[in-house]
Amino acid sequence: MRLRTLAPGFVIILSTAMLLTACDSSETTAAKTVSSIALSPSTATLIIGGTQPLSVTATYSDASTGALTTGVSYSSSATAVATPSADGIVTAVGAGTASITATVSGTAATTTITVVAPAPTVTSIAVTPTTISLAPLTTQQMTVTGTFSDATTSALTSGVTFASSAPAVATIGGTGLITAVATGTTTITATHTASTRTANVTVTVVAPVADAWMVSGGTAALNMQSAWSRGTTTFVGAATGVYRSDDAGATFRLSNAGNDAVGPTRGFADDATYLYSSASQGVFRSSDLGVTWSLRSSGITELRTSGIVKAGTRLYVVGPSGVFRSDNQGDSWAAAGLAGVDVRSVAALDDVIFVGTNGAGIMKSVDFAATWVPSNTGLSGTTFRAVEVKGTTLFLGGENGSSVFRSTDSGNSWTQLAGGLPTTSVRGFASDEQVIVAGTFGGGVFYSKNNGDSWTALSTGLTDRTIFDLVISNGFLIAATNTGGAFRIPLSALK
Structure with a gap:
C-alpha cells in the first residue's frame, strides 16, 4: 500500500490490487464462439419403436472442443419415419429413412436414421x-x-x-x-x-400285412408320378425331385443333388453308364445311380418333358412339342418328328418306337424316329398316357371308357381288354414275365397273370387310388400315387 499527500488534510491511499487492475484494464478478452458441430452417431439403423440417443460435440473458435447438452435444437426430414426429442433422443416411427439435424447458433450437423420393421416372428x-x-x-x-x-x-x-x-x-x-x-x-x-x-x-x-399295400417310408403325402428300378435300387419321381430306395421300396430318401427341376419327374431310362430322368425342366443324367445329377437338355426346345426311353444306342424324350432323339447319351438332342403334337408316353419294342399322344392316338416309328405313322387300328379314344412292353406284347392305357388295349403284332392292330378292369383311365403299367399290372386314375391297381385276358383288383391298403406309375423291384410291386406317396406290396400277394 502507498500513501500520497496532495494537500493539507487530504491523503490518497492506493492499493496494489488497484494498481494491478489499472495496469490490466487496457487488455480486453474476446469471447470464443462455436465454429462447427458434429453429431454422433453419423448413421444408425433402428427397429420400429426403438430409440437412439444423439450426442453433439462443438468445435470452438479457439480450436477447443466440448460436448453440448443445452442450446441444441433438433429436427427430422421425415417425422413419419423418425422423430427427435428436445434432448436428442430419436424414436423410430415407421420404416424408411430420415435425416435428423442438430442446430446450434446457426451451425448444423446431420445424421441418417434408417428404420426397419421388426423381423417377423x-x-x-x-x-x-x-x-x-x-x-x-x-x-x-x-x-x-x-x-x-x-x-x-x-x-x-x-x-x-x-x-x-x-x-x-x-x-x-x-x-x-x-x-x-x-x-x-x-x-x-x-x-x-x-x-x-x-x-x-x-x-x-403297424405290422405289415402280407396281402396289403404299405406306404413307403419317406414318401407319405408326396405327389409321385413315375417309378423305375435298376438292380437292387428303386427310384420314384416326385413333384419335389427324385427319391431313391436301397431296400426294395421300404423307405425312400431324396436323391436330387444337381437336379433343380421345379415340378414332377415323369420318367426314367438307363443304359450301362447312366441313369436318365425326364422332368419338367428337361432331361437330367446321373453317373452314380442317382446320387448326383446334371442337366442334359441341349437341343430340346420344350423342356417340359413327359417321358423318356432307350432303344438300342439311342434315347428318345417326348413332350408337348413332339419327340427329340439323342445319339450321344444325352449330350445333345435333335428334333425327331411330331412337332406340335402333345406326346404323353413313350415305349420301345426293340428299335420300334411307340408314343401315346393327347388327341392323336398312337404313333409308331420303325426308322429311329425319322418318320412316324399312325398305329390306331382297333383303338377307341385318342389319348393314351401309358405304353408298356411285355416281351413282344404291347399294352396301352387309355382315357375314361377305353381302359386297356393290347397288341401282339407290333402295333398293327389293337384289342380292347375288359375282364375285370374298370372304365377309368389307366396312367401306368408294370410287368415281368409272369404278370402285367395296371394303375388307374382313382380306381386303384389291377393285375393279370394271363397276359391281360382277365384282371384282379389289388388295392387293399391303398389310401390313394390314383396311380401314376408302377414298377416291380426286388420281389415287390411299388406304386407311385397322386397324393399318398409311394406304396409297396410283395409280389406274393398277386395270387
Whole structure:
C-alpha cells in the first residue's frame, strides 16, 4: 500500500490490487464462439419403436472442443419415419429413412436414421405329413412349416426340437426323421424353440400285412408320378425331385443333388453308364445311380418333358412339342418328328418306337424316329398316357371308357381288354414275365397273370387310388400315387 499527500488534510491511499487492475484494464478478452458441430452417431439403423440417443460435440473458435447438452435444437426430414426429442433422443416411427439435424447458433450437423420393421416372428407351426402309418424299421421324414407374423410361411430347418411320447414305438432324430421301432402309437411333438409354438402328429406303427399295400417310408403325402428300378435300387419321381430306395421300396430318401427341376419327374431310362430322368425342366443324367445329377437338355426346345426311353444306342424324350432323339447319351438332342403334337408316353419294342399322344392316338416309328405313322387300328379314344412292353406284347392305357388295349403284332392292330378292369383311365403299367399290372386314375391297381385276358383288383391298403406309375423291384410291386406317396406290396400277394 502507498500513501500520497496532495494537500493539507487530504491523503490518497492506493492499493496494489488497484494498481494491478489499472495496469490490466487496457487488455480486453474476446469471447470464443462455436465454429462447427458434429453429431454422433453419423448413421444408425433402428427397429420400429426403438430409440437412439444423439450426442453433439462443438468445435470452438479457439480450436477447443466440448460436448453440448443445452442450446441444441433438433429436427427430422421425415417425422413419419423418425422423430427427435428436445434432448436428442430419436424414436423410430415407421420404416424408411430420415435425416435428423442438430442446430446450434446457426451451425448444423446431420445424421441418417434408417428404420426397419421388426423381423417377423413365428406365430404357429405345422407338420407334414399330418398322419403317419409305418411298418417297423421304416422311416419317414417330417417337415415343419412356420407361419409368421407378416402372414408368410416358410419351412423351418433349424431352431426346432422333436420329441416322441413313446420312443419304444417310434423315435425321432434332430432333423425330424422318424424311425418306426415296434407296433403301437406315439405322438411326435415339434417345438419351435424361439416362439415355443408346437405341433403334433400321431404315428401308428403297424405290422405289415402280407396281402396289403404299405406306404413307403419317406414318401407319405408326396405327389409321385413315375417309378423305375435298376438292380437292387428303386427310384420314384416326385413333384419335389427324385427319391431313391436301397431296400426294395421300404423307405425312400431324396436323391436330387444337381437336379433343380421345379415340378414332377415323369420318367426314367438307363443304359450301362447312366441313369436318365425326364422332368419338367428337361432331361437330367446321373453317373452314380442317382446320387448326383446334371442337366442334359441341349437341343430340346420344350423342356417340359413327359417321358423318356432307350432303344438300342439311342434315347428318345417326348413332350408337348413332339419327340427329340439323342445319339450321344444325352449330350445333345435333335428334333425327331411330331412337332406340335402333345406326346404323353413313350415305349420301345426293340428299335420300334411307340408314343401315346393327347388327341392323336398312337404313333409308331420303325426308322429311329425319322418318320412316324399312325398305329390306331382297333383303338377307341385318342389319348393314351401309358405304353408298356411285355416281351413282344404291347399294352396301352387309355382315357375314361377305353381302359386297356393290347397288341401282339407290333402295333398293327389293337384289342380292347375288359375282364375285370374298370372304365377309368389307366396312367401306368408294370410287368415281368409272369404278370402285367395296371394303375388307374382313382380306381386303384389291377393285375393279370394271363397276359391281360382277365384282371384282379389289388388295392387293399391303398389310401390313394390314383396311380401314376408302377414298377416291380426286388420281389415287390411299388406304386407311385397322386397324393399318398409311394406304396409297396410283395409280389406274393398277386395270387
